[in-house]
Amino acid sequence: MTTDTPIEDKTTSLGRAQDELANLIETLIHLGVQVHDFTGTNEAKAGLANNINKVIGQLQEISTSHDLKEYSIPMEVLNYVEDGRNPDVYTREFVEVVRKVNQFLNGKAVGFGRFRDVLGDKIIQEFPELTDSVHDIKTRTS
Structure with a gap:
């Protein structure tokens, strides 16, 4: 086998x-x-x-x-097997969904990071006395 x-x-x-x-x-x-x-x-x-x-x-x-x-075996996998389907297909589909969600969330994180940088730069331009605070926030959230 x-x-x-x-x-x-x-x-x-x-x-x-x-x-x-x-x-x-x-x-x-x-x-x-x-x-x-x-x-x-x-x-x-x-x-x-x-x-x-x-x-x-x-x-x-x-x-x-x-x-x-x-x-622990997820109930979805057991249902998949009970329906006569291959659990490897479930795993492949699950990994694909997780990959797509991770890409989406990574894109959001990159977008928010860029927004933080642009917003921080604009705040520094308008309020130079907040430069240290803005740089502190940028380093803690990078």
């Missing part, structure tokens, strides 16, 4: 959780193949029951694992 994301170090909690989830996915794939090719024989029934029990055990192991307790 290949993934687009690198496998975390298995000594970390996230790496162990990723490994457990990868094993669960592999078992689910095998279960899907078994269901698709189900012949109804006793061996097929036993194999199917074995894989179902394996999935249940893996789900119980993941749900009781302390490795994932320290990570």
Whole structure:
């Protein structure tokens, strides 16, 4: 099984959780193949029951694992996965929105900085006695 994301170090909690989830996915794939090719024989029934029990055990192991307790998964990501969508797409879209917002806010900050400088220069022109105060404000807000 290949993934687009690198496998975390298995000594970390996230790496162990990723490994457990990868094993669960592999078992689910095998279960899907078994269901698709189900012949109804006793061996097929036993194999199917074995894989179902394996999935249940893996789900119980993941749900009781302390490795994932320290990570919170946003509800939007869970809804994305429930709808059969790729969470990597959610991440990509989220990063794009954050990038756009950061660019917008950076533009506002630059604009306010320029406004501060122009306003400070005009104040100094009109009220030279405030020069020290204006320079102090400019240095504290740069």
